[in-house]
Amino acid sequence: MPCSVCAIPRPVFLLLLIMQGTLALLASAAVSATDIGQLKSAKGEVWIERSGARLPAVVGTRVQTVDVVRTGADGSVGMVMVDNSLLSMGPNSVLSLDRLDYDATTQRGRFDTSLQKGSLSVVSGRIAKQSPDAMSVRTPAAILGVRGTEFVVSADE
Amino acid sequence: MNESPAWLRGALCAAAAMLLVGACAHQAAPVPKKGTTVILLPSQDGAKAAVAVKQDGKEVVLDQPYAAAKPSAQGPERYTSNPQEVEAKFGPALAAMPARPTSFTLYFVEGKDEFAEQSKPQVDAVFSEIARRAVPDVVVIGHTDTVGSDKKNDALALQRAELVRSELIKRGLAPGSVTAIGRGKRELLVPTADGVAEQRNRRVEILVR
Numbered sequence: 361m362p363c364s365v366c367a368i369p370r371p372v373f374l375l376l377l378i379m380q381g382t383l384a385l386l387a388s389a390a391v392s393a394t395d396i397g398q399l400k401s402a403k404g405e406v407w408i409e410r411s412g413a414r415l416p417a418v419v420g421t422r423v424q425t426v427d428v429v430r431t432g433a434d435g436s437v438g439m440v441m442v443d444n445s446l447l448s449m450g451p452n453s454v455l456s457l458d459r460l461d462y463d464a465t466t467q468r469g470r471f472d473t474s475l476q477k478g479s480l481s482v483v484s485g486r487i488a489k490q491s492p493d494a495m496s497v498r499t500p501a502a503i504l505g506v507r508g509t510e511f512v513v514s515a516d517e
Numbered sequence: 518m519n520e521s522p523a524w525l526r527g528a529l530c531a532a533a534a535m536l537l538v539g540a541c542a543h544q545a546a547p548v549p550k551k552g553t554t555v556i557l558l559p560s561q562d563g564a565k566a567a568v569a570v571k572q573d574g575k576e577v578v579l580d581q582p583y584a585a586a587k588p589s590a591q592g593p594e595r596y597t598s599n600p601q602e603v604e605a606k607f608g609p610a611l612a613a614m615p616a617r618p619t620s621f622t623l624y625f626v627e628g629k630d631e632f633a634e635q636s637k638p639q640v641d642a643v644f645s646e647i648a649r650r651a652v653p654d655v656v657v658i659g660h661t662d663t664v665g666s667d668k669k670n671d672a673l674a675l676q677r678a679e680l681v682r683s684e685l686i687k688r689g690l691a692p693g694s695v696t697a698i699g700r701g702k703r704e705l706l707v708p709t710a711d712g713v714a715e716q717r718n719r720r721v722e723i724l725v726r
Contacts, residue, residue, distance in 0.1 A: 438615040450610035
């Protein structure tokens with residue numbers, strides 16, 4: 361500890377510590393704890409289904425766990441997830457973001473998505489890098505265990 | 518399967534039908550349309566890549582660029598794809614892929630949350646990168662060297678990250694688009710024993726994505 365701290369009376373110092381903790385909490389609250397990624401590109405018809413509601417999806421929209429991202433016949437969308445995974449979808453595609461748990465300090469977690477139909481392009485992020493079995497993509501026909509890093513997958517009806 | 522003569526397909530179908538009614542429906546088509554195709558792409562950062570495709574109890578591991586799996590009546594079937602097929606099937610998805618995150622590294626004076634002299638111009642480079650992106654989102658990741666306990670280093674790493682975060686906000690970045698993370702001494706740039714002062718490990722990484 362730098363010695364400027366020694367000059368501060370102990371109760372005041374403790375109070376300062378508490379205030380700093382509160383500020384840090386407020387700062388991290390700016391990005392909601394439930395946000396797991398953000399749309400970085402969107403073209404044509406793109407929307408998100410969240411708790412039964414249809415939300416418009418535009419560049420900058422944040423996505424949450426159990427969101428379903430959909431594209432229409434002319435749609436495509438790209439997103440960055442909190443662990444630096446990149447996902448993008450072509451037209452007529454449906455992707456559920458089933459689960460993304462991520463500890464930013466240890467970089468451990470779990471990331472599961474389901475491509476119900478259409479096309480998906482993936483660049484895996486920190487979760488797959490830290491634990492090779494921690495990321496999966498499910499389709500109606502198969503389960504993909506992602507050890508890294510870049511691949512494309514289609515689910516045809 | 519495509520090359521097999523019709524009489525063989527018919528015989529196989531008849532045999533299969535005895536085991537599983539309805540299994541032949543898909544075999545009538547030259548290539549089963551329903552199912553999952555997976556193609557491993559070359560990784561841009563040269564990292565080791567592999568995807569395991571599991572279907573109906575069969576697993577195919579793709580671990581070479583353009584190694585691919587396509588649906589067949591017998592589960593995933595390995596084949597070698599090519600850039601033309603990738604573009605034809607996945608062009609629109611790949612075109613929507615966000616730009617890769619760009620990483621910057623700033624160094625600190627030992628035990629302090631003060632930038633080392635050589636790192637000051639880097640801050641401008643960070644802002645040029647932020648300006649290039651439509652919806653920039655920035656992650657500030659603090660790292661320390663191995664001097665001191667995990668607890669002390671985690672606190673110092675986060676403190677450095679928070680310092681850089683407030684600096685970026687002061688210069689006009691929206692608070693909601695910057696997060697600060699402390700990794701402590703978990704990710705050394707230069708591997709050292711515990712308790713070694715190493716300036717190159719005392720750093721903050723700024724990811725612009």
